Amino acid sequence: MNEIERAITEDELHAFVDGQLDSARRPALERHLEQDQSAAKRVAAYKMQRAALRAALADHLAEPIPPLLDPRRLMKLREARRRIAWQMAAAILFAFLAGSGAGWLVRGRLPDGSPAGIPALAQEALIIHAVYATDRGPPAESGAARQNAIYQWLSSELKHPLIMVNLTAIGYRFVGGRLAATDHGPAAMLLYEDAGGTRLTVFVRPMPDRKRDTRTVHVGAGDVDGYAWICDGLGYAVLATAPTKDLHDIAVMVRHQVDPT
């Protein structure tokens, strides 16, 4: 009896609209609406709002999930990042213990000592290569027109015009490109493949705070090998799964194409 006599609250009107009302209170609420015209009008309007909002926003749910947000990919990235971070830590330690200034990581930290320069670039590139270049997904479309479109798209995403890298002279054709998220912003990953199925990654990320060009340095972790440099505010890395023949020459060729001066 008490349950019926208790006045209907504003919260209960909303709970009724949202289907969150305790079923025991439903009869009392329906009686209340019969007697209170203004409450009934409000409830009807709220229900209409709810339905209209759901309908208006329903389209978003049908949109395909972009590959960058695929949780399986993200999981792989996480694992690769952890693995490569360990390998890099081991490499730093080794270079340190060996007392050698020749380790690329140590060199990458000099002359300004910041860990954000080439080491960060290399780590990102290595991770992206480990995850995506080894991923034999559906064959990507190729062809010059597509290559143009992909470079244009990536240039606009990076807000930085990218110079197209052409490696057909040494037997590598353009396979595809993708946008990658890094801790330091968006990066472009361009994939090339030779007739034997060897894959090369050209990784490019804007590094606007790096005004000074660097030398080309050797980078690598685990079974991925490559070269990296910074030029005109863009960081580059050319990577392949080791052992890849003439990788240094290929890196020099890429650098020459993107920076002819």
Added chain:
Amino acid sequence: MQNGNDPDDSAACRDGLRDLEACIPALRRYARLLLKSQQDADDLVHDSLVLALGRLHTLQEESRMRPWLFAIIHNLFVSRMRRRQRQGETVPLELIDEEKMSITAVQEEGLRQRDVLRELEKLPEDQRLVIVLVSVEELSYAEVGQVLGIPIGTVMSRLSRGRERLRQAMNGEERPTLRRVK
């Protein structure tokens, strides 16, 4: 509903990934409410997913994945907004792009949908988010409180004020078809 009983960790993880994936469209939709561009919204979703994947094992059996993910994305958004505000930037909030709406807008139904979105956009953000989480994402009032970090009483008052404001705004330009709805 939950997969917590699965003794096999990798199977549980696989199920976790599947549940997570099922929530992504709704997370993108919510992010679009928070941020103007699809790119910014997807960046926010991306970073939230990375966070969520790192914490997947901490998700209690009894708690639901959806409100948990909404809480992660919301907290990340708030912390970024605070950082941006400190830097003196403002982030314009815009619900939908007109182009998209012109496709979905079909006659009266479409007009009403467009109206409701336009009016929703004019609401203060705190009311807008409560309305969407409750009406569209179907979280319970308690879950909305957890997502936004506010007491349930505040959820109810924002919901009530927001809906009433929306109703009056819609009444101001009411069409005959609206009156028939009961």
